Amino acid sequence: MAKKTVQINAALKEKFVIDLEARNFKMKIDQPVAMGGNNEGPTPLEYFFFSLGGCICTVGRIMANQKRIDLKGIEVRVEGDLDLDVLLGKDQLQRAGFQDIRIYTKIDAPMTKEEKEAFLKEIDARCPISDNVEHSSPIKLLIEE
Template sequence: MPLKSVSIDAVQVEGFKIETRSRQHVSIVDQPVAGGGTDAGPTPLEYLFISLAGCIITIGHIVAKQRRLPVRNIAVHVEGELDTDVLMGKRQDMRAGFTGIRVRVNIDADMTQEEKEAFLREVDARCPISDNIHNLTPIEFVVESTAEDVVFSNN
């Protein structure tokens, strides 16, 4: 079974501004000015949606190429709502995450609606980001210290 290892590094620059590095790429994460940031980049929540949309388009093109489907272009719009009282520490009686995520996909192709829907189902089934959102993925948090590593997980 071929495994691909993916990793990034992130460090707080100033306030809510965070610099991330993935391979040779540098990205900025920030909050809007109204949220105390400088609006130098997308928020972590927006990056989640960016990842999902990017994965759907990427996997869509892989599927189209492999199956020789007449797909010219794929455009994606992602939206969702969450209760910010949880992330602000004002509530604990509900999830911190989105209550639902809507993904609207425009597939420019000479295909019927049914063929486009079947294509999108296959894309969703093969998209690692979609899979990680659909299914519980264990996360292990390790607090690095000079003495010994302290480990806790979300399970």
């Protein structure tokens, strides 16, 4: 088994601004002004969907290279619905996460609809982000001093 450890660093600053570092990249998370933020970056939920859409595109490119498919591009739109009352602490009976996640995909390649459906199904099976959503990995919360 080939293992790889992935690591990011996140540091909460003023209000909801969070500075992010991954390898040599720096980004920000924030909330819209209407939610008390400064609107300096996407929200954590939007980054989550970026991760899912990006993983689908990346795995699609890997598979196309492996299968020698002339893949010109993949466009992905990810959306989902969640109960904000749970997030805001008003309801503890429902799930905090998305009730469902919808992924709309356009595949620009010389493939039939059936071939695209099979290709997308294999992408989903090989995408680590999809796998973590569909089969939750244990999360260990550790305190560092």
